Amino acid sequence: MSGQAGRRVTAADVARSLGISRATVGFVLNNTPGQTISERTRQRVLGEAERLGYRPHRAAQDLRRGSSKVIMMVIPDWRMEYRLRRHLEEAALAVDEAGFSLAIYARQATNRARPLWELLAPDVVLGLWPFDEEEVASMRASGVTRILPDPDHLGSLDDAVIITSGPALQVEHLHELGHRRLAFAASTDPRTSPLQEARLRAAQRAVDRLGLEPLDVRTADYLDDSAADAVRHWRSAGVTGVVAYNDDVAAMVVGAAIRAGLGVPADLSVIGHDDTPLAAMFVPSISSVDIDDVGAGRYFAALALHAIDGRALPPGGFDGEVRVVARESTAGGR
Template sequence: MSQTTSGRRVTAADIARSLGLSRATVGFVLNDTPGQTISEATRTRVLDEAKRLGYRPHIAARALASGRTRIVLLVLPDWPLDFNLRRNIEEASLALDEAGYALITYTPHPTGHARPLWETLQPDVVLAMAPWAPGQVESIRAAGVTCIIPDPEAPPQAEWHEEGPALQVDHLAALGHRRIAFAGSADPRIADLVALRRHLALEAAATLELPAVPTADIDLTDASAESVLAEWRAAGVTAVVAYNDDVAAAFVGAAQREGIAVPGELSVVGHDDTPLASMLEPRLTTVRVDTVGLGRFLAQLALAAVEDRPEPTVGPDLRVAIVERASTAAASLGA
């Protein structure tokens, strides 16, 4: 008899009956109950028979008995699912899987017609990658979830990538560029992230006493980079700090179509060090973010909330760094 052929879920009672053991003994083995004096031979017999019969644990019953579902729900903002975000999720999922937890992602939408997954799944932890929207924390708590990250009662934490824009500006200034512009994305879904990096780039330029930094947000689907670049070149701009590698690539392409040499006449620095940065010609100078480390950091935050583990810290290994390639060079004399 098997779960597949019989059409009925195989239970611990089926295993006990097949082996002539008590239901309690089989339950202790299947649940790995501590403090029991069950021989290794009996334990092996139970596990082998469970496998032969096609036994699968009843998740709801196990959760009820243990008080855990071993599910971590990651609430995503309505951002484009770009390379770095995918790597964050993949690494967090792998790290949680290694600890016996499943990671499920969920993107709430403004319409709010669907029932929130924290009500349906009853996860052990609800983890967010952006500040909580109004009403979300109350809804999560009403569903019985007590582990919420970030803690809505705690002071907000600094962004992990907050040093990136300063590194971009510092790199260009060290090459002698004085007229630097900031290029963002016009995608409304990431307006807050663009605004943050723009603010930090302007702040870094002011610290270095550079001239006022012109800024513009471009749409990657049209020719807006060409018109913005023409205005900036007329104003004497010799270098562009880009919100990310996609925006940087748009300006490199616009410059090449207009016959502007990169980096001879225009230096461009991206952010995120995506595969595009090393495939583009010239290869992009950019800011590297440890997506693997950040994904595992997220997983460690979740595990620390539900298990007896110390909270992780953001160490030097998670800090961003400039990766110098061929899209930036020393400013021309007189620039």
């Protein structure tokens, strides 16, 4: 027997399974001092609790009162880039203004540590994209009833305007400048795969709408020759415009092109995504897509607060501005 999704295994379940008193089980699980409980009984309780999937809930009293005043945001195991950091800072400020604390939890790829939601009993767990079945089951077994995105009504990253609008703008910007053969420069970091693949699909949809050839996809990494290899390939394939996954990748491509003796943007126009300080400081400065981080952070906070107490959501969903910031790395195609 194990804890079922939607129902938390309790100390009473452990006691019932063993045929001993609830008090005895409580004393063992809470490590209550001053009790004369045999080591054999203690081990039986601990073993059965583990078998049933019992997880101690140190915030149970808070939950009985209706709220722990904690909102947990689960983020991917990524390097904390500029845009993500600003997004989280604004979300934290918005929930603080509402009287809540924001706990930011980065799930590691190894998943060896016990999930933080089992320890903090958050009022809501909010992810940047859908959780898998094992994570949802763990949350529900821990007493978490509010999970966003809603695991029972999952959408797709391709439905998120904040994800899809930027790549479309990158493609449209290069097309308006006269570029007709475009490429996509991807990161080699596997941790970003879900977001990167969603951006690539959005860019390809934009290319299809404009009647252009499919994007020529290559990876770029500063640790090897992949960026230089990509630039050589694109040059021979007639590519004149490059849509980069983010500004770091765009900088790698621009650097590789200049080292290869190409002019940027004369021979190759490159546009990044996220409009980080690097884009403005790089020489030549890099055109990029700017996203309203303040609006995005506050919208995510509003989603969590709405799930907790039903307070109103911003009308129309996330309506923050997403725009192209044109700089020196893009110009008219030949």
